[in-house]
Amino acid sequence: MPGARGRLLVAGWFSFLHGEVTAGDVLALDRVRDVLGRAGIAHDVVWSPGFRPGVLHLEDVRPEEYSHLVFVCGPVHGRQVEELHERFSHCVRIAVGTSIVDPASTAVTGFHQVLARDAVDCEPGRDLAARAPALPSRPVVGTVLTHGQQEYGHRRRHQEVAERLGDWLLGKDCARLQLDTRLDTRDWRLCATPDQLESVLSRLDLVVTDRLHGLVLSLRAGxxxxxxxxxxxxxxxSAQASACGWPALVAGERMDQGELERWWDWCLTSGRADAQRIAAEFREGVVEDGADRLVRALRACGG
Structure with missing residues (x-):
């Protein structure tokens, strides 16, 4: 057990500059940290600087300050894991919740103990992420953006709008889902029918869009x-927002963070009731549309 001789350092693939951070890795880490915390074992976590700047990174660590190294989740293989053994050779090294592909590799044999989730000829264990502490719910936000519409010429602000929205959304604590109103029966990444797209939209908390049909189809889904x-x-x-009576509209050339934040908060609170009211109007045909006028026009023309 770590004690007066030093602390425990927790690492994983989420620690390497050229590693990979997955949701499963982070939840596995949360499970380990929860267990360590309840056991009263002090520990530090080391992160990739590319994923989480401003915290403890491997290049900042002084190995002599640690007596134990715990490697969490992912496959145990490769040079980056081997380098941990070399750098922390004085530490007790334990791997937990990992996959063992080659039990004879130096990356594996370098650990004093391996508590694997799966390995050759071993009964598999549940992944650590399964018992991670419960997570708070976050808004699920669809984005429907376009870089096209060349017909607007010098008035186009599409690229600027998309980039600024993307930068702003990076700072929002939400689950982002990139969508497209374009249908394709040959590309599995796109919906093939309108009902498929509406099924996705109806499950969202909010849609951010600079497209007419991004607006209309979202309101149609409430x-x-x-x-x-x-x-x-x-x-x-703008014309369609006015026609639908939808207020959460921002002009691209005057877009600022304060305005976006104001409408974001409104959409996630009282905005849903307004969207559902408009969806009901769509279904009930409260407002006449062009198709209604088409019939009259055809009759007037002798059609």
Whole structure:
């Protein structure tokens, strides 16, 4: 047990500069940290600087300050794991919740003990992520953005709008889902039918879009929309928001963080009731549309 001689350092693939951070890795880490904390075992966690800057990184660690190294989750293989054995050779080294592909490899044999989740000729154990502490719910936000619409010429702000929205969304604590209204029967990454897309939209908490149909289809599903008109002076997105009576609209050329934050908060609170009211209007045909007028036009023309 770590004690007066030093502390325990927790590492994993999430620690390497050229490693990989997955949700499963982080949840496995949370499970280990929870167990260590309840056991009263002090420990530090080392992160990849590319994923989490401003915290403890491997290059900052002084190995002599630690008596134990715990490696969490993922496959035990490769040079990066072997380098941990070399750098922390004085430490007691334990791997937990890992996969063992080659039991004879130096990466594996370098550990004093391996508590594997799966290995050759061994009964598999449940992944550590399964028993990680419960997580708070986060908004699920769909994005429907376009870089096209060349027909608007010098009034186009599509690229700027998409980039600024992307940068802003990076700072939002939400689950982001990139969507496209384009249908394709040959590309599995896209919906093939409108009902498939509507099934996705209906499960979201919010949609952020600069597309007319991103706005309309989201409202049709009863989901609040933060709409940005990417055309300077306003065009079809603004017109459709007005026609639908939807207030959460931002002009692309005047887009600022304060305005985005205000409508974000509104959409995630009282905005859903308004979206569902508009969806009901769509279904009930409260407002006449072009198809209604088409019939009258055809009859007037003798059709």
């Amino acid at each position: 989901v609040p929309v933060l709409a940005v008109d990417p055309v300077e002076g306003g065009a079809k997105v």
